[in-house]
Amino acid sequence: MENPEKNTLSEVFFPKSYDFKEKEEKWRKIWTDTKLYEFNYQEGKPTFTVDTPPPYVSADHLHAGHIMSYTQAEFIVRYKRMQGYNVFYPMGFDDNGLPTERFVEKKYKIDKSKITKSEFIDLCLKETEKGIETYRNLWNSLGISVDWSKTYSTIAPLPTKVSQWSILDLYEKGLIYKKELPILWCPFCGTAISQSDLETKERDSKMNYIKFGLSDGSTGIIATTRPEMLPACVAVYFNPTDERYVHLKDTEATVPLFDFKVPIRTSDAVDKEKGTGLMMVCTWGDQEDLEKWRLDNLPTKNLITEDGKITELGGKYQGMGIEEARKAVITDLSEAGILEKQESIIQSVNVHERCDTPVEFVLSKQWFIKITDNKEKWLEMGKKINWFPSHMFNNYEIWVDSLKWDWCISRQRYYGVPFPFWICQDCGEVIVPRKEDLPVNPFEQKPPVDICPKCASKNIEPEKDVMDTWATSSCTPFLLREIVGKPELFPVDVRPNAHEIIRTWDFYSVVKSTMHFNSVPFKNLMISGHGLDEQGRKISKRLGNYTPSDKLVEEYGADAIRYWATGAGLGQNLRFNPKEIKKGKQISTKLWNVARFIMMYDQSNNNSAEPAFEHADKWISEELNKTIEEATKHFEGYEYAKAKMAIEEFFMSKFADYYVEFVKYRLNGEDDASRNAALTILKKTFCNILKMYAPIIPFITEELYQYFKEEKEERTIHTSPWPKVIKSMEQIDISDFNEALTTIDEIRKYKSENQISLGAEIPEYKLNTKVNLDKYGLLVGKVGKVNRFI
């Protein structure tokens, strides 16, 4: 500085503008160094445990949507911390299972035949490490207050132990079984999947009308999108009331190309209007086939192998892929004149959500958890949870209603938590470890017995499958307490997540906690919406319609982006909006300047006169009380957006626009008692504003808090107590203060209309509005710079 003497004290403390890069960096470091967010259990202090979604490692596409959803939850966490809760806020990473494998396969363009299992797992571990690092850096830069010392990854020993314990417990309770059934299979990933892994995709397809030979020598036309399933055809159906076909009852049809006979049956479930009214059933082309097979004891014809090829059942088509076989069959049908016609249609197909491959039914032996026979229980437990927003419970309810199969939890993959089982190859007996030996790796460890307890065979092999990613992550509610060894942390207080994983993570967590402990896994569920781009499209990696998160923080600063995240209520989608981010910066600037203003007077004030409070002081204090009440109520209901609005209305419209103006004459005046009162109220009120803003914009509030906190207060705003309503100045009556406000507005308006500077003094002014001049004459006169009222 060229002329340090000329600067006021406040300018030494407060540079003219707020440098968010420097300050955010500074506080980030201090918070980390002082282990501010580290959880230490304290007897008697209420805890608040947060079960944050463990993301997958594919962290290269973090965007504003991720920021939004994690930040919105974090507002509440910070609020709870200030409310005096001992917050346990660990972060986990879901680094096992198919999502990670798919990510690594894609990134390294892996040819599975040219890489060993251990090389592959090493790559998965490496990517996991990188993913965790990316998240940690971004979360830190955003000021997400997780306790990094309690980070878990789902494949580490403790989570593995908990997942395996869970499986063992379910096994002992008879709630898990291994059985050969037609199951959902992804031919691309080469693994069983579950109903919740499905997604619906529309695609262009052809409806093929195929001639079947009938026993009376005529032909029947069957419409199908899957002619390659013909060799697996086991029956033909029509509706019993369908006049066109009644004569066919109990006769046979001849399957074209393959020339074998199948029975013709009736079923009420056949829709006369769909297709031709004649329907072929194959084992198993779709859901309907499966139903008929199950109900009518139809034979099983397994046409598709686990890698999506046609089996020997397909004759000349054996070994072809499904699409390839379909084309070949259509060509052959067409050449043989059996294809009546083809129509182009748009077909919805179930695909595996990880790879978009249409799923198939294949007969396979898998592990299942029993979930279909007690839907009422899942609904009952779901209702015991507080859903924020409440209508999100509908999604849960619909999902439970639509459950068709038990939860298939085994996956034919490499990178995941192994089942804690060995299997007797002769009698199929399942051999389990002792619980105290968990976690176990059956591939490397010997079973607890050398011979099968059932058949005395020595032919015992490890269970080769690994667990579904949700089978492990659904354990987090009872994993968290294990991390710190405190049983009372279950059920957790809040789980925040986006709505697309209600049917997986949330539902499966309810299932497991119910089965193990007959308890809900979490008391409160906070469901966030999606981040949208500026045009309102969902932000997605595929569209590439986003700025990477680290760039956003770099450009705008953490506080500004967090501020943007308050723009939509919980569960609502939020558009990316640079203007709102700039608004966040504006609020920071305003806070900064108000602080500079107050400190300028505070630093130069050196008298200790007893403060004499005035009407304006009482007024702003009452307004503060109202705001505290409102903000508290909103934060309690997870309505951070409304809390922000209440705080902002008070800060901008009441405090900065009015109160600060009201006290300027007192700050510059000679009355020490009055000046001290104004300063006291300015500082106290501003400090409370900072505290209320702290959960939303933690950096600037922390910086300014250092100047406004009282000696005995916490060193950091983030563990300082949340503001409380304090009644004071009871002897001052401000029931008619609104008249003073109206009068001041009137004078401002008068000056503006008459092109008089607001700072200009006017000798006399005739009031239109009614005001008690004995009471408010000084205030109105000084603020309006009017010397005399007439």
Next chain:
RNA sequence: GGGCGUAUAGCUCAGUUGGUUAGAGCGUUACGUUGACAUCGUAAAGGUCUCCUGUUCGAGUCAGGAUACGCCCACCA
């Protein structure tokens, strides 16, 4: 086909239990100010509160229906 959500100013959104002339911010326009303020102030323009029907003295708010968009689920012969 079933369910849920959203629909208010050019844009982003508030509108509590139905109660006068429907609000804020941003943007636009005009004028003014600029010694806490990469500001600020005063004002203007801008809305048949998606549509229809009903309940009511009175509906943005309640009921029924419709439309559009988004999501969940089902169906996909």
